[in-house]
Amino acid sequence: MPNVTQTVPNYLGGVSRQPDTKKMPGQVVDAINAYPDPTFGLTKRPGFKFIKNLGNENTLTNAKWFYIHRDGDEKYVGCIKGTAIYIWNATTGVAATVSYTSSANTNYLTGTTANNYDVLTVQDTTLITNKTITVTAQAAPSFTANKVGTVRLRAVTVSTSYSVTVNNQTVTYTTPSTAASADTILTNLKTSIDGLSISGLTVTRLDTTLELSGSSAFTLSGKGGADNERLDTFQNQVANVSALPDRSLHHRKVKVLNTSSSDQDTYYARFIADNGTSGVGYWEEYIAPNVSAGLTASTMPHELVNTGTNAFTFRAATYTARLVGDDTTNSHPSFVGKKIQQAFFHSSRLGFLVDDNVSLSQANEFFNFYHVSALTSIASDPVDLSTSSIRPTLLTGVLPTAQGLILFSKNQQFIMYAPNGLFTPTTTIIRGISNYEMDINIDPVDNGTSMVFLSKTPGYTRIYQMRTAGQEMNPSVLDIGRVVSEYIPSTVTDLIASPQNSFIAMWGTTKSDVYFYRTYNDGQREVMQSWFKWQLPGLVQTISVDSDVLYTVSMPGGQYTLM
Numbered sequence: 001m002p003n004v005t006q007t008v009p010n011y012l013g014g015v016s017r018q019p020d021t022k023k024m025p026g027q028v029v030d031a032i033n034a035y036p037d038p039t040f041g042l043t044k045r046p047g048f049k050f051i052k053n054l055g056n057e058n059t060l061t062n063a064k065w066f067y068i069h070r071d072g073d074e075k076y077v078g079c080i081k082g083t084a085i086y087i088w089n090a091t092t093g094v095a096a097t098v099s100y101t102s103s104a105n106t107n108y109l110t111g112t113t114a115n116n117y118d119v120l121t122v123q124d125t126t127l128i129t130n131k132t133i134t135v136t137a138q139a140a141p142s143f144t145a146n147k148v149g150t151v152r153l154r155a156v157t158v159s160t161s162y163s164v165t166v167n168n169q170t171v172t173y174t175t176p177s178t179a180a181s182a183d184t185i186l187t188n189l190k191t192s193i194d195g196l197s198i199s200g201l202t203v204t205r206l207d208t209t210l211e212l213s214g215s216s217a218f219t220l221s222g223k224g225g226a227d228n229e230r231l232d233t234f235q236n237q238v239a240n241v242s243a244l245p246d247r248s249l250h251h252r253k254v255k256v257l258n259t260s261s262s263d264q265d266t267y268y269a270r271f272i273a274d275n276g277t278s279g280v281g282y283w284e285e286y287i288a289p290n291v292s293a294g295l296t297a298s299t300m301p302h303e304l305v306n307t308g309t310n311a312f313t314f315r316a317a318t319y320t321a322r323l324v325g326d327d328t329t330n331s332h333p334s335f336v337g338k339k340i341q342q343a344f345f346h347s348s349r350l351g352f353l354v355d356d357n358v359s360l361s362q363a364n365e366f367f368n369f370y371h372v373s374a375l376t377s378i379a380s381d382p383v384d385l386s387t388s389s390i391r392p393t394l395l396t397g398v399l400p401t402a403q404g405l406i407l408f409s410k411n412q413q414f415i416m417y418a419p420n421g422l423f424t425p426t427t428t429i430i431r432g433i434s435n436y437e438m439d440i441n442i443d444p445v446d447n448g449t450s451m452v453f454l455s456k457t458p459g460y461t462r463i464y465q466m467r468t469a470g471q472e473m474n475p476s477v478l479d480i481g482r483v484v485s486e487y488i489p490s491t492v493t494d495l496i497a498s499p500q501n502s503f504i505a506m507w508g509t510t511k512s513d514v515y516f517y518r519t520y521n522d523g524q525r526e527v528m529q530s531w532f533k534w535q536l537p538g539l540v541q542t543i544s545v546d547s548d549v550l551y552t553v554s555m556p557g558g559q560y561t562l563m
Contacts (some may be wrong), residue, residue, distance in 0.1 A: 052093030
């Protein structure tokens, strides 16, 4: 018997594709249906528990699968197939009821493959994004200028002539030499204007103004006194806010120019009467009368809401309308006219990735992508930035870190951050941090202290691990699949991570193999880095890990099975 020249303390090294002479002690040629654990060693993987058959291979082919964890008692596995959403209770297998608030909502489910959809779950709401649909804005309303007008009495003096010209017809009232009142002046002018019998014109007298409203456009001018400043008029716009009366008709709208040389300080105001009709009230900032009111909800991501145990409702989300400004001072978000690639949630804001842009909603108002004021910018306003890369960029993945948001595209990675950590329209910055290729159809994942993304070649898949180092520092990127080079096939279509169990898992829907990479860190270094694979009883469709429970849908013998 030869002498023992080598001992193997354990088999936690996992798979290595290196020659046997270069393998480390504990590494193996293959590890199938095994599970490496630093406490118990290399053990056999646990068996699966059958939960429910979900349908045959013709019903759910190319479906987009997702997982929802509402609480400890409600966990769901669902998929989008055709124009329908199917959901099952992951614990009991009971099929959930999915209601549609409108038949039009199913028109949003036009994707034909799993890659056409992105699914984001936040508490009881799951946001479903169809990547094939172009976002549109609502049509702008029709608007005819100069159909309203205001005659404003600024001063009352005796022996003074006050005149108003409507459609080139002038009426005049001269106050007596002994006494004069605003009531007398406005009453006489109103009577004279009514006497002109202008078709469709209505005149309403208030305390200090006459409000004119016509069924068609009309011209209006006026003057009073020797200096022509005792009375003035305006229709759809004024030079500045001082020209606005303190009393007016409810919902009277006016454009305030401020300066004639710039549109940036122009805004629109609407009068709110205290009694809802006319008289005393205040002017509030408002939207221009001839611009779109906002986003078309039917083209925006829809929400799937958990309304009770085994009950869901799919509906168009209610996006906040544009309430102030116009296309210059409060423009549409950059994703209008484009296709949203992914939705995410960060720092109390809902975000969308579109081409090379990142759009974040108002802080704490997840469905509001417009500014609250056209006059000034505040910290909670939406953030809309471009990567400004010299390369063609299509952002398809995003992960939050302590340093900021890491953005992923096919050939480049970026970090979106603010020096003080708070995203605002004026402080947020995007800069490139690395240039690695990534498969845009497989979302990167967060594995606790690092991020993992995949890159495809014609024959196999590369696996990269990224660790950020700081806002002004480039990240460290490691090819963690180097030791198993060409072991992971190019048929991989999905990637998940379980930070609690320190592993990532990859699979393709045309194979029954699931590839795992598990690590263990003792606080100073990684003492275990192990590759292994499981062979499931059927083609793997989806996998989700919830704490220490792994749910999977596979297709053995042409039957979709939840286990």
